[in-house]
Amino acid sequence: MSFEIDLRHQIGEREIALTLQSEARLTALVGVSGAGKTTVLNCIAGLIRPDAGRIAIAGEVLFDGDEGVDLPPEKRRAGYVFQDARLFPHMKVSANLAYGERLARARKAMIDRAELIELLGIEALLERMPSTLSGGETRRVAIGRALLAAPRFLLLDEPFASLDADRAETIRAMIEQVRDRLDVPILLVSHDSDEVGRLAGRVVELD
Amino acid sequence: MLGLSDMEWAIVGLSLKVSLVAVLATLPIAYALAWLLARRNFPGRLVLDALVHLPLVVPPVVTGWLLLILFGRSGPIGGWLENSFGLTLVFNWTGAALAAAVMALPLMVRAMRLSIEAVDRRLVGAARTLGASPWRAFVTITLPLSMPGIAAGAMLGFARSLGEFGATITFASNIVGETRTLPLAIYSGLQLPGAEEQVARLAIISILLSLAALLASEVLVRRSAGGRAHVL
Numbered sequence: 001m002s003f004e005i006d007l008r009h010q011i012g013e014r015e016i017a018l019t020l021q022s023e024a025r026l027t028a029l030v031g032v033s034g035a036g037k038t039t040v041l042n043c044i045a046g047l048i049r050p051d052a053g054r055i056a057i058a059g060e061v062l063f064d065g066d067e068g069v070d071l072p073p074e075k076r077r078a079g080y081v082f083q084d085a086r087l088f089p090h091m092k093v094s095a096n097l098a099y100g101e102r103l104a105r106a107r108k109a110m111i112d113r114a115e116l117i118e119l120l121g122i123e124a125l126l127e128r129m130p131s132t133l134s135g136g137e138t139r140r141v142a143i144g145r146a147l148l149a150a151p152r153f154l155l156l157d158e159p160f161a162s163l164d165a166d167r168a169e170t171i172r173a174m175i176e177q178v179r180d181r182l183d184v185p186i187l188l189v190s191h192d193s194d195e196v197g198r199l200a201g202r203v204v205e206l207d
Numbered sequence: 208m209l210g211l212s213d214m215e216w217a218i219v220g221l222s223l224k225v226s227l228v229a230v231l232a233t234l235p236i237a238y239a240l241a242w243l244l245a246r247r248n249f250p251g252r253l254v255l256d257a258l259v260h261l262p263l264v265v266p267p268v269v270t271g272w273l274l275l276i277l278f279g280r281s282g283p284i285g286g287w288l289e290n291s292f293g294l295t296l297v298f299n300w301t302g303a304a305l306a307a308a309v310m311a312l313p314l315m316v317r318a319m320r321l322s323i324e325a326v327d328r329r330l331v332g333a334a335r336t337l338g339a340s341p342w343r344a345f346v347t348i349t350l351p352l353s354m355p356g357i358a359a360g361a362m363l364g365f366a367r368s369l370g371e372f373g374a375t376i377t378f379a380s381n382i383v384g385e386t387r388t389l390p391l392a393i394y395s396g397l398q399l400p401g402a403e404e405q406v407a408r409l410a411i412i413s414i415l416l417s418l419a420a421l422l423a424s425e426v427l428v429r430r431s432a433g434g435r436a437h438v439l
Binding site (some may be wrong): 045046047072073074076077078079080082084086088089090099100103104145146149 | 327329330332333334335336337338339340341343347348351352
């Protein structure tokens with residue numbers, strides 16, 4: 001089972017509850033904005049502690065409220081591509097890419113660095129600072145940074161948001177490549193079920 | 208050299224030594240306090256915040272008096288330092304440095320705290336998901352991104368130390384060659400008839416030193432932040 005998620009989390013007045021079991025290589029989590037999709041991703045990545053529940057991915061338990069299991073983010077090995085990318089502003093693109101890669105050096109890389117840079121089309125950006133990149137470039141670098149950290153699973157938060165149709169199509173093609181070539185379960189969050197239809201083996205609604 | 212007499216050089220040298228030691232010794236303490244106040248919620252945080260800021264609002268002579276009680280030869284900390292390490296702070300340049308450090312601390316903490324608060328915590332979260340331990344995320348993200356605040360805090364602390372008067376004269380006294388820094392030398396000159404020229408020269412030196420410290424830190428911060436941050 002790729003994703004086995006059962007969690008409850010209260011933020012202010014809003015109660016977020018999700019039960020999800022999926023074997024698909026790419027699972028899409030769809031819901032209107034404000035439904036708590038990003039909160040779910042943060043719980044999975046270990047950035048937020050859910051009030052209760054259990055999260056297991058590819059057979060490993062990351063969180064279990066009853067058993068007292070709560071791995072810190074650095075032990076979960078999430079390849080988290082944030083909607084706002086969160087590239088480190090004081091590091092060049094190459095240093096951003098190397099950040100997780102260096103920390104993961106003991107593990108087996110899932111993809112060769114040069115191959116990934118070519119796949120994402122970011123060779124020309126390596127010496128640039130993040131503040132000089134366009135939205136599409138920023139997102140491609142963020143995907144590269146997450147993949148080079150040898151993640152056990154990928155979390156993609158609205159990967160097509162605020163991109164024009166051409167750029168969104170490029171990113172979509174890249175995600176397809178990653179899905180088909182790398183052995184890593186992907187959870188993709190989107191507000192629009194139309195844009196994930198072609199990609200996802202399984203679509204789950206979050207109310 | 209530069210038209211300064213030996214005596215003036217001695218005063219300038221002592222002032223620089225006292226201020227430099229005060230700032231360097233306070234830097235890690237100030238940064239740790241700034242980080243605690245910016246990033247952690249704990250019981251007594253408000254009290255710690257108030258204590259750090261106390262030297263800013265209490266009359267300096269009172270701060271000096273408190274230092275005398277705590278760090279004097281018969282004081283609880285001063286007595287222990289003297290018995291254990293043979294270290295005397297009163298009537299000593301190290302005492303002047305301690306007084307300057309305590310007075311500079313609030314300014315340093317304020318500048319550093321602002322810059323730590325300005326570092327996006329979500330970047331720290333991103334570093335953690337990429338495999339960084341909390342300590343590593345701090346060293347690679349929070350620390351470099353708050354560097355302008357560290358430089359600004361160090362500069363403010365240095366300038367404050369150069370000008371420190373009340374706590375120093377109360378705690379470390381006004382001893383030629385030992386604790387008579389620039390402000391104390393200017394004060395002493397004002398007590399003597401016919402030393403007007405001496406006072407004016409020392410005052411000009413004092414202004415130039417402060418200006419140099421200000422400009423140096425501005426250049427430093429601009430360069431380290433790639434022109435995106437400034438002190439002034």
